[in-house]
Amino acid sequence: MLQSLDPTLVTLAISLMGAGAVAGLLAGVFGIGGGAVLVPVLYQFLGILEVDEAVRMHLSVGTSLAVIVPTSLRSYLSHKKRGAVDQELLRNYMIFVPLGVLFGALLAAYISANGLKAVFAVIALVVAFKMLFGKESWRLADDLPGTKGRSIAGVIIGFFSSLMGIGGGVMNNTFMTLFNRPIHQAVATSSGVGVLISIPGAIGYMWAGWDKAGLPDFSLGFVNLLAVGLIIPITILIAPLGVKIAHALPKTVLSRIFGLFLIIVAIRFFLALNGS
Template sequence: MLLDPLVIVGLLLLGCGAGFMAGLLGVGGGMIMVPFLTAFMSGQGMEAGIAVKMAIATSMATIMFTSLSSVRAHHRRGAVRWDIVRKLAPGIVIGSLVGSMGIFAFLRGTWLALFFGVFVAFSATQMLLGKKPKASRQMPGTVGQLAAGGGIGMISGLVGAGGGFLSVPFMTWCNVAMHNAVATSAALGFPIAISNVLGYVIGGIGAEGLPEWSLGYVWLPALGIIVLASVMTAPLGAKAAHGLPVSKLKRIFAMVLYALAAYMLWKGLQGS
């Protein structure tokens, strides 16, 4: 499959934007990429349901690279809560495999698009309302964080995102400072991405309607182009995150998520 030069330019721009947003908001870039990749892949002649699944899986594959670039920049500033990463990561891996290798393979692409839209809109609302948690509320214990990680990993696997749209609100609700929550979410993006991509590859083996140069549900041409651009802009987003006030970060996060949720709900309703 030969890509049109304009599509290549578009994917490069998407990679730049997704990398920057990954560093800025700790969302792994998946929330940005899935709607745009769905449009790109539909434009390449893929069936709508397959386009959504390929977009979700390819988006997650890019997060393996952008999360490393982003977390490195946050770690240099001492913002990553590695104690939280260690307790959430095991549950994240288990939940991710359940979501990507099990539920994802059996759900129709249109239902995945609707699921994506609803959860993203919910996350945006929670962030925009900015309800202050009780001063005494802290992160739960080991079992609680294992369960929370499982939920974050499973839902991330269904929508192709690094989990920031769930982990950032969850951590801020538990009185983790916003900048620390964003940085820690970036670190959690790597185990989410690795385990989910493994599930997408295994679950997509033998699936019908996949285009050339596919590895399971991952579309390799888009992966390579986006990664090339995104790893360069993720550190710039991380730098910008530490220069913005918390209230502005929350508003940016919410507005971006609302726009993307609306698009994917529209896409899902079109195919239902």
């Protein structure tokens, strides 16, 4: 995968580090691990390197989850210092989010690349609609459900987030706001959800892709260590800046930006389904 200081590879490496900067910023602003940016970027990057289409999407998702580990942890600690994280909800998630992640990683070993793209795009559009057009009156209840409801939500969030290669912010932000929690608290708590998703998710994708044919050099299953090594340092440095921006933005502005961002991501993956 890395044979010489070819100018094309140098350009790609710089592009990956740039993607890491954007991902780190988004991790802080939206409480996500940046996977919604990293997955499509990694998919294109691996395509240029002529990685087999059969494993390219899986490798993008698994590598994204590995990158999210330190990004989410950094973002979570920054939000926690501000006292914005719902620690009780995270304790409820402690077992059930990782359980959902492991189910998702197990399924990823059998699902097609187009299947992963479709899951990513459809969920992103549903959440974007809620963020863009949702009203204050759109509430399922005045507060979060009890332990049973939170446990079920945790499994669902972990399952779909692992299939998308994201840190759970997309799902958890929607869940919390539908139960009358402010977006800023949802964003802060989602950074902690990212930690619960990314660690078992990365391990699960390593296992799911072990000994698979067509993987590039420096890969452990569906996780590419070269990409991880290039992106992680940048995301760690940039994430705290995103946290500052999140706490400075009005609630409505944060919701609208998040929704537009998700629509762009969904369109990119629908185009990929059509072979664009």
